[in-house]
Amino acid sequence: MVKxxxxxxxxxxxxxxxxxxxxxxxxxxxxxxxxxNKEKLAVYSGNVDVKKGNFNLKADIVKIYLNDKGDVSKIxxxxxxxxxxxxxxxxxxxxxxxxDKNLIILKINAEVHQDKNVVExxxxxxxxxxEKAIALSKSNRxxxxxxxxxxxxx
Numbered sequence: 633m634v635k636x637x638x639x640x641x642x643x644x645x646x647x648x649x650x651x652x653x654x655x656x657x658x659x660x661x662x663x664x665x666x667x668x669n670k671e672k673l674a675v676y677s678g679n680v681d682v683k684k685g686n687f688n689l690k691a692d693i694v695k696i697y698l699n700d701k702g703d704v705s706k707i708x709x710x711x712x713x714x715x716x717x718x719x720x721x722x723x724x725x726x727x728x729x730x731x732d733k734n735l736i737i738l739k740i741n742a743e744v745h746q747d748k749n750v751v752e753x754x755x756x757x758x759x760x761x762x763e764k765a766i767a768l769s770k771s772n773r774x775x776x777x778x779x780x781x782x783x784x785x786x
Contacts, residue, residue, distance in 0.1 A: 656685045660694070672698040680709075689715045691727070705731050713738070720746045724756075734760040742767075750777040 663678025674696040682689040692711030699705040709727040725740035735757065738744070742756040753767035753774040767774040 658682065658684045662694070672700070672702075674698070687715070687717045689713075703731075720744075736760065748777070748779045751775070 660676055660680065660682050662676035662680040664676070666675045666677075667673070676694045676696075677692065680689075680691050680694045682694065689709065691709035691713045693709070695708040695710070696704060697706040697708075707727075707729040711725065712723075713725065713727045714723045715721060715727075722738065722742070722744040724738040724742040727739065728737045729735070730737075737758075738756040740754065741752075742754065743750060743752045744756060751767055751774070753769040754771060755768045757766045757768070758764070767776075769775075
């Protein structure tokens with residue numbers, strides 16, 4: 633199960649500059665952008681599509697909160713959240729990223745997939761620095777489907 637959560641680092645790391653490929657531009661397309669300099673808040677809405685390299689994030693709304701230096705402090709994605717990178721993908725109704733805690737939270741019907749492996753719950757929290765994952769579920773039980781690795785033929 634730890635492998636499944638480990639992919640969150642790879643996936644969200646591309647968007648939040650946690651990888652070696654920091655020179656890769658982030659491209660955000662949306663129907664609308666509202667920026668409030670006083671609140672240091674950028675709100676992208678309507679078919680939001682975020683791309684960085686081979687990472688892709690889609691949501692109905694993406695809110696990006698900036699600190700006083702203009703750096704990202706928090707990102708909040710709302711509605712039909714879907715992300716993909718190669719053979720890894722996930723979805724939820726909401727997703728949050730807190731830079732100060734290096735914490736990713738997928739909320740409401742959260743799923744993370746890698747190949748055929750799956751982890752599902754109402755909420756999946758991943759503390760990137762600690763490599764610690766917590767899957768929670770109030771309505772149902774947490775569910776994992778893990779397949780054994782196939783041996784490579786020589």
